[in-house]
Amino acid sequence: MAAQSYDEFIDHVKRFSNVEHAVHILNWDQQVMMPEGGTPARSQQVSTLSTLHHELLTSEETETYLSALESSSLTDEQSAVVREIRRQYERADRVPSELVEEIAHTTSSALPVWKEAKENDDFEAFAPTLSKLVDLKREYAEQIDPDADPYAVLFAEYEPYLGLDTAERVLERLRNRLVDLIESIEQSDVALETDAFSGTYPADEQEALCRSALDRLGYPWEHGRLDTAPHPFSTGSQFDARVTTRFTEDDPIDALTSTIHEFGHAMYTLGLPREQYGTPLGQNRNLSVHESQSRLWENHVGRSRSFWEQFLPAVTERFPETSGVSPRAAYEAANQVYPDNLIRVEADELTYHLHIVLRFEIEQQLIHGEIDVEEVPHVWNEKMEEYLGVRPDTDSAGCLQDIHWTHGSFGYFPTYSLGSVLAAQLYATATQEIEALDEQIQNGEFSALQEWLTDNVHQHGQRYTTPDLIEHATGEPLTADYFLDYAERKYGALYEL
């Protein structure tokens, strides 16, 4: 196939990629800017663009280009592009559009049902909807690959290359080791400084603090923005990657760590090669890798002792009432472990993974038909008891707390833990390869770390599959070792275990 045809293929790919980027902007606008009354029009706009995207992706043109290119001699980069588009094409093409529409319709009408059930602590009211969603997503998986484990197929939607076996292996190790570690912490006599930042912090002052944190970390404002949203997220392209956060009046650490988390996502996006915008080489690898970037910045940088050494004066300057807080106290406040917390999004660095393990196990059982929807509350509570030693009093604080299943997202949760694990592995390598990294952070110098991440992760886009990217960046396959070492070292020291 002539070079010209490859270029035409890329033009074709850019068309549906641009439609997808437009949808992201519409979604950002809806969550951050749009007045509530705009919903009916926005739903129609997004639905039309999603259909157009699907039609362009699954058009005969795509198949013709792919077949021709697959029997041509291609460079490694060209092969990677063809591999990624082939994958998208096959998954989109195999699912009948009626099923896609039924899923879209069901998830859309599921949202108010879930919200009301959560508000009223009424799982029964949500059960039929959840049951339908499980059936539809099982059917969806079967359409894509009737011979595969349907949960593995769903998981691959979010993380296509790591394989479910890797996820199982990693999460099992986390479960085994973290249950013990958290138990030791509970039995420790050490009580961390918990009230370093007690008090009331006005939202506008918190926002100014978050902006100054982003300044220090090197967020390029000419390519981004900071706004507020009920559920913080980041979205955009290598030219314009935006961050949102939220403010809780009595917890300035929450807004700050959440901002740093989204900053990590945004910097990944901004590190993608600009000249490859609209092609898989200019697109991020999947959710685990994205989450590794946010968690690396949030936890390994933003919750480190060194970070607090250098950043505390900025806090004190803005909030003089915190002038008595020492860097050690701030560090402790940012790193408390709360085993009795029931809510995933409020969990600390350690217990977080047990919340994930629990969901990972339950959603597999649901998709495999090993438990019925009606059993979910009971199984949930049993596992909470087993892994964390607490039992939710209500389903609102239990199996109704997360929105993911309402969206039809089964297989999404494990990518959060895989991201943490990868973050630790990457950070360990960066520490070896960057001279005095910890000292740099203590001095507020973040550019060497940023460059290392761009060189080893961001700039490759989807050039490598996830396992290859990890191998390339760290010299070995994904392993929980680094995260567990980090966790045991850090929390062992904090709680004098």
Place this chain on the structure above:
Amino acid sequence: MAAQSYDEFIDHVKRFSNVEHAVHILNWDQQVMMPEGGTPARSQQVSTLSTLHHELLTSEETETYLSALESSSLTDEQSAVVREIRRQYERADRVPSELVEEIAHTTSSALPVWKEAKENDDFEAFAPTLSKLVDLKREYAEQIDPDADPYAVLFAEYEPYLGLDTAERVLERLRNRLVDLIESIEQSDVALETDAFSGTYPADEQEALCRSALDRLGYPWEHGRLDTAPHPFSTGSQFDARVTTRFTEDDPIDALTSTIHEFGHAMYTLGLPREQYGTPLGQNRNLSVHESQSRLWENHVGRSRSFWEQFLPAVTERFPETSGVSPRAAYEAANQVYPDNLIRVEADELTYHLHIVLRFEIEQQLIHGEIDVEEVPHVWNEKMEEYLGVRPDTDSAGCLQDIHWTHGSFGYFPTYSLGSVLAAQLYATATQEIEALDEQIQNGEFSALQEWLTDNVHQHGQRYTTPDLIEHATGEPLTADYFLDYAERKYGALYEL
């Protein structure tokens, strides 16, 4: 043709309408929210969506539906939809896509050339670009209708049904009468109160004032927003119509009237029938009608004595330094005539139209090939002298001041004056049909006027052509009489002529 097919046609129309609405959101975002570095990606997104819109509109499917429907028996509303889509289809289909792309490319690269020429007062640097744009737009008009006056074809892009002869008739009357009226004002011994609002007004306080004005006028915040933009505009749908404004520290009236102007545009959009979103019946009539709504609110309401009677206390409350200003002084400050002003966007209600007449005459001569681009500065300055008695010292303050020609928009300017004229005609009818309208405004009651406008203009969408809509709302064809009566009455009283 079966009813089912009409419904399918509407679904097809909604598809490209939704793509167009998505483009409007991307444009709003670009002007109001997007960081500057986002431009390269945004240009590609908008370009892709514009191409998709064009392809859907000019697809064989559209032609098949239209032909079938045109030989069917249709309701009046269905016929209106078919008429409007046929019109869009023909104009889009007749222009070769290479020409569309060349125009897009040329206008895009013209922008920095124009900006630099304006900055450096260097018309010569812009002349070749302007010349090329004139040629391209002439060719564009010829493709659409080789037998028609090319300027009339271009004008019809912005105002398809009024006809160029109507525009000529109206603008000639404005020129003849306003030149004299302005001369009398210049010779009047009356000096209006010019410094009622002299001083410095911080932007955030001005913004709060604009928000309270929008509150009083009845802007539904659950369907809109107010933001700042260098060039104020309004955009959106009947579910979400947003307003922008800008703040000049020493001129709070400017931000206020500009906000009320954009409010008028937004209320038109919000008054379109919701159930017709995405079809011509849920889409505004053209630019003259849109501008009539903004100018009605800006001038007939926002610059009226009654408005200032009720609104001045809100100003005084926010800016106590204005407590000595009387309603009469505020009214005078909002209605001064400045014949020596050179800049269209800073012009008062009267001289404004002479700025338009001048552009209307020059752009016709350009498109007709009656003058060369090189002659524009000279012709411009001569006409300024003739109509307003002033002569620009520089082309930056003369023929380089507006962006429209750089966008390739020839035929756009007259719609501003037609809008003013229609505003006066509508307001005169509303005054007759609404009991004690002026008193209502003095009491801050705007809902009867709003309802009248929705009933007589907004709710019809594109159900009627522009002349039919005007006839329907006011009982007669478009005429400059009402505007001239209004102008002579109002300014006659102010300047004691």
